[in-house]
Amino acid sequence: MRILPRRRLRAPFLWLVLPLWAAAQGPVTVTASVEDVPFITTPDHVTVAMLELAGVGARDHVIDLGSGDGRIVITAAKRFGASGLGVEIVPDLVAQSRENARRAGVAARTRFEVQDLFATDLAPASVVTMYLLPEVNLALRPRLLALKPGTRIVSHDWDLGDWAPDRTLTVAVPEKTIGREKLSRLHLWTVPAAVQGLWCGPGGATLQLQQRYQVLSALLTQGGLSRSYSGRLHGTAMELLGEAGARWQATVDGNTLRGGDATATLPWRRAGAAACG
Template identity: 55%
Template sequence: MSACPGTLRALLAGACAAALLLPQVAAAQGGDAPYVPTPQVVVDAMLRMARVGPGDYLIDLGSGDGRIVITAAKRYGARGLGVDLDASLLALANDAAGREGVAGLVDFRRQDLFETDLAPATVITSYLLPEMNLKLRSKLLALAPGTRIVAHDYHFGDWPPDERQTLRVPEKKVGDPGTSYVYLWVVPAQVAGRWRTEVAAGDGNAAPIELEITQSFQAIGGHAVVGARRVPLHGAHLQGADIHFAVDVASSGTSRRHSFRGRAAGDAIVGVVSVREAGAWRERDWRAARVAAPP
């Protein structure tokens, strides 16, 4: 694919034309996006937003001169991988890693980003065009819940970011000149469907609760069926594998709010439910099993 197809030219707002004029923009060899380095101040903001730490393994998709991976290693002790198709950029990245003393933590490979195994990543960074992001989206959504994805300027279609930041970057000449947008997404667990759970009621009997959870990316909602009553899930929230919501359970003539917190893994959720009883919060272990996938 050409480094500067029409849509790409339109989206990077002249990045390829600017390649003729600016040392900071260059047509990459054989890639799907031109080489435009992320300004260092934006790299710093991306890594802060992703809360990168020494336990992380960061993959930069289209790593250019390697600055994102190298900064993550140097500043936070993170391991990292950069993939790019451009041999001269890979040579720059490897030289810089040696100079900065992080060659033992990072690796740069000549590899198509669409064919890269992303499963080991805890953090993924992207400064790619929206259609490239979209092409990657289903692969990213299938990663381990909690994986952070941080992108410069471009989004993933209708997958809403969990966090966003706008930065004034006077030296930036491409995209939206003078401004950079940084976005964070946390890969959500897939929790849609029908779940069966039980909590001990105040009178000592186990009350079966069925949950119908709906999901659109990280946004969840739904209702619970407790006995013959259908009640809404209050404050339903999902971040990565962490889920919480509250259900009002009627028992012996009183309604008690049950606050559920748990971690989802496949077809199970394990956690704790807090119930207000006799003026105090009581916590009990809670498990749920998915009994039906979403229709």
């Protein structure tokens, strides 16, 4: 049985630890011909915690990558009123998911497709959920970062490398059969807008932004004075904090920043290739 094809999973230690990881998750079902990750279910209470962490509601569209028996998408629809898509490489699991959705009364709001998660169009998602493996998460990271700012991503147990989560929650999972830690880690990211570069403000003011994922450092030059800030993005919402309680808040709208502080208000525009002026 081919569990982890080398084309995506190159970390040799994973071949050794995966059976332990699988055993640690409690009841395990492994189907034939699985692809990048084996089928291991997220326990129901962890599923609910993942969806709560993402703040899923009736206006959300949840895409679960590697949807197994469909439980995350079905719970998102039944308990939180969302719509959802589950993509899964194992056809029997997709058939089972459709049947589970029908029984749960949410077939109209959910869809399950036999599909490689690396080929899935993620653009319609407002929430992406994943219970995969570290290197699979990393391979997905560029596509996740390119999603619409504000899209939430929740991953069960594994992170996204040096893209630090906005929040991590631990949930007790007493049924984990090995290891001292009987818990799952749930990580949440909100896709940040891309703001790196120079922005031009009113009266010749400039804002130079350095961005690493959702973390920002900034130099604001205004009236011949320059001040440094550090800050964060939460989707399109930017907050910069400087010395002596200086605070700068803005909303990113494509190439426009709306907001500022008491001395520099709306709107700011991205400088593009040319300097401000």
